[in-house]
Amino acid sequence: MKSTDILSSGSVGYIITGVKTIHDTRVGDTITSAKNPALFPLAGFKPAQSMVFAGVYPLFTDDYEELREALEKLQLNDASLTFVPETSIALGFGFRCGFLGLLHMEIIVERLRREYNIDLISTTPSVKYKVSIDNQEEKVIDNPCEFPDPSRGKITIQEPYIRGKVIVPKEYVGNVMELCQEKRGIFISMDYLDETRSMLSYELPLAEIVIDFYDKLKSRTKGYASFEYELSDYRVSNLVKVDILVSGKPVDAFSFIAHNDNAFHRGKAICQKLSEVIPRQQFEIPIQAALGSKIIARETIKAYRKNVIAKCYGGDITRKKKLLEKQKEGKKRMKSIGNVEIPQEAFVSVLKLND
8 A cells, every 4th residue: 555646446545534533424425625626425325224222331330431432433334323322220321322123233232242342231122203292393202211291291103114025935824924913013915926935015013023023933934934124104103101110210221112002011021020030128129010100010029038036935926926017117117218229130131021
């Protein structure tokens, strides 16, 4: 490689600019002469639009700046990756990242772990929703924490739909149709490609695709199905925000947006999983799924119980009752002031609910 004043057609080289940060330039920008600038940028480049969003947090808070630098470096050779800083009460400081799809998200997270040796926690992926209150100004949200308070007025929510095609052996057509119905799919058509294969066309909510659709599709067809889709449009849906409360306090990292018909089942599944991974305390821990002010599911982690009457050999029964009542009062006070520490495995286990 040698220094030159010009790069002709077919040449490969680099230029040194006065750009201070990598965000000042993007893949696809047109480089032109300062003395005789081009009137229009070169056509043919269109920025990729992020479709799936998830929070990415370092396991250790000291790795925050290292994570930022790693994301900036990845963004240099992957213009479709977007990220903005965000803060979670449960997970601390991290970034809200945008990806082209679930596979893209998995690749980026794995590269951060392998190439940059950063231990990460990623939240459940979500999509962009269009929200308006009383048919006023429309707002786009990609985080359950941005969901408006229902008390502010009538909330209208639109979610993205895709038009997908599944090519599958004929013996698995019934399984695929059943799966698409579970995912709120709208049947469009079925064509026979040959004697052994069929092509099913469905319209499906994007939110139902990004979590576990591929895995279930491969499972129900023994790996023989193929699936492709393209974004269709936004449609009004009966969506709600569900909060997960641990000992009466909401944990923002577990909040999610779901269709009203699925809110109970998903909320109950998260409560059951958390009750298995959160360690027992000296006091009872309620884990609840709340739809607004209404509790729709609950699991309880039982408290440790010390045998306070073990040393009472005989004697009056009232003595034993006093000791048990004293223990009960002590646990009430402990519950009112006790904080529950949620282990990192709890966040990972919620992500793996659909695996």
